[in-house]
Amino acid sequence: MLVVLLLLSTLAFSIIEGGFVIWFVFFMLLPFSTYSLLLFFTPLKKMKIERSIEQEYMRNGDSLKMTMTLKRNNRWPIVYAVIREAMPSEALVNATTQPMQRLLLIGFKKEVKWTYEIEEIPRGEHFLQGVEITVSDFFGWIKKTQIIPAKRTVVVYPNVTKMIFRPLDMSMQTGTGPVSSTIVRDTTMVSGLREYQSGDRMSWVHWKTFAKTGELRTKEFEDQQSQDLCLVLDCSPSALFEEQVEFVASILNASVRQQITMAFLSAGRNRVFFEATQTESQLQEVMFHLASVQDDLGDSVNHLYEQDRTLANAAQILFVTSELTTEWLDILTKVSRSSRACVCFVIRSKGQVMSTQEQAMEKLARTRGIRVITIAKEQFTEAFTGVLK
Numbered sequence: 454m455l456v457v458l459l460l461l462s463t464l465a466f467s468i469i470e471g472g473f474v475i476w477f478v479f480f481m482l483l484p485f486s487t488y489s490l491l492l493f494f495t496p497l498k499k500m501k502i503e504r505s506i507e508q509e510y511m512r513n514g515d516s517l518k519m520t521m522t523l524k525r526n527n528r529w530p531i532v533y534a535v536i537r538e539a540m541p542s543e544a545l546v547n548a549t550t551q552p553m554q555r556l557l558l559i560g561f562k563k564e565v566k567w568t569y570e571i572e573e574i575p576r577g578e579h580f581l582q583g584v585e586i587t588v589s590d591f592f593g594w595i596k597k598t599q600i601i602p603a604k605r606t607v608v609v610y611p612n613v614t615k616m617i618f619r620p621l622d623m624s625m626q627t628g629t630g631p632v633s634s635t636i637v638r639d640t641t642m643v644s645g646l647r648e649y650q651s652g653d654r655m656s657w658v659h660w661k662t663f664a665k666t667g668e669l670r671t672k673e674f675e676d677q678q679s680q681d682l683c684l685v686l687d688c689s690p691s692a693l694f695e696e697q698v699e700f701v702a703s704i705l706n707a708s709v710r711q712q713i714t715m716a717f718l719s720a721g722r723n724r725v726f727f728e729a730t731q732t733e734s735q736l737q738e739v740m741f742h743l744a745s746v747q748d749d750l751g752d753s754v755n756h757l758y759e760q761d762r763t764l765a766n767a768a769q770i771l772f773v774t775s776e777l778t779t780e781w782l783d784i785l786t787k788v789s790r791s792s793r794a795c796v797c798f799v800i801r802s803k804g805q806v807m808s809t810q811e812q813a814m815e816k817l818a819r820t821r822g823i824r825v826i827t828i829a830k831e832q833f834t835e836a837f838t839g840v841l842k
Contacts (some may be wrong), residue, residue: 541581545571577609611702797823
C-alpha cells in the first residue's frame with residue numbers, strides 16, 4: 454500500500470504541476486515501484502534448500518562444516534537475501550561464536566551456494582528444521598520472509614580413548630580372584646520333566662506325576678546365564694558428565710575390539726539397558742544412545758534402581774560416576790551381596806583435591822566391599838592396567 458500510494462501521489466503531482474523535474478522524478482520511481490510490486494507477488498515457497506555435510510561421523514569437539522545450496526526455478530532478479538537457520542537447537546546456538554545467518558547477493562542466479570562452520574560442536578543429537586529466507590527490494594519498501602524446510606539430523610558421538618580392557622581381579626573381603634559367569638535358575642519357568650537324580654531338590658519333584666505313575670520325576674527349568682560384566686553409567690547431574698560418557702564409550706569400544714561381551718545400563722530418569730554389547734552393530738546402537746544421553750536422573754535413584762534385577766544378576770558391576778552418594782552406595786551394597794564384585798570408577802578433574810565428604814564416602818564404600826578407583830580424563834588409558842589405585 455505504501456508503494457502504490459507513493460506512485461499514485463507522484464503521478465498526481467506530476468499531472469497537476471507538470472514540468473520536467475516532476476515528471477523525471479515520477480519516471481525514476483516507476484521502475485523501482487514496479488519491481489517492488491512484482492516482488493510482492495513473487496512466491497518463495499518454490500525455492501529449495503539442500504544441505505551437504507563433509508563429515509558423516511563426528512565426535513565431540515569436531516568442527517561441523519556444512520554446505521548449503523539454494524535452488525530456484527526461475528531467474529527473476531533478487532537484489533539480496535538474508536539466510537539464517539530457523540529454530541536451531543539450543544546447543545548449536547551456544548556452540549557457535551558467529552551468527553548462523555548469511556547475506557547473499559543473488560541477482561539472476563538460479564543456484565547459490567555458501568558454507569558455514571561451527572567449531573567444537575558439542576555431543577548430542579542436533580535437529581536442523583529449515584532455513585528462513587528474507588528478500589527485499591532496493592530500498593527496503595517490500596520485505597518477504599519464508600521458512601523453507603530443510604530437515605537434517607546431526608549426530609555427534611562422544612570421544613573414545615584407546616585403552617586395553619582387562620577384567621579386574623578383586624581383592625576384597627569377600628575373596629580374591631577373577632570373576633566368572635554364574636547360572637541363575639528361574640524356578641518359575643518349567644520347560645519339561647526328567648528322571649529323578651540323586652541330589653535334586655525335593656521341591657523340584659513333580660508330585661502330580663508321582664501320584665499317577667509312582668515314578669519320581671524332576672522339573673526342568675530354564676537356565677538363565679547372568680551377565681559376566683555390567684557397565685553402569687550414573688546419569689546424575691554433574692559438571693564432569695561428559696568425561697563420564699567418554700569413559701563409558703571407551704570401555705565399550707575396547708571390550709568389543711577384544712571380543713568381550715558386556716551389558717550396559719544407562720541409569721537415568723529413563724532406564725535404558727543393552728543386554729549385550731559384542732558386535733559392531735550392537736556397539737553402534739549403544740554409541741547412538743551415548744550421543745544423546747543427558748544427566749537427568751535427579752533424586753529418584755532409590756525409587757528406580759533399588760530393585761533392579763539387572764544389577765542383582767550381574768557377576769561384576771563397573772559403576773562410573775563423578776560423585777559417590779549414599780543412595781548409590783546402598784544400592785550397590787545390596788546388589789553386590791549376590792554378585793561377585795563391584796568396582797566404582799570416580800571421575801575427577803586433573804589436580805582436583807578431594808573434599809572431606811568425598812573421602813568419607815570412598816572410605817565407606819571400601820568398608821562395604823566396593824572397590825573405588827579415582828581416575829582423571831588423562832588417565833583413561835591406564836584404567837585397567839593395574840597402575841591406578
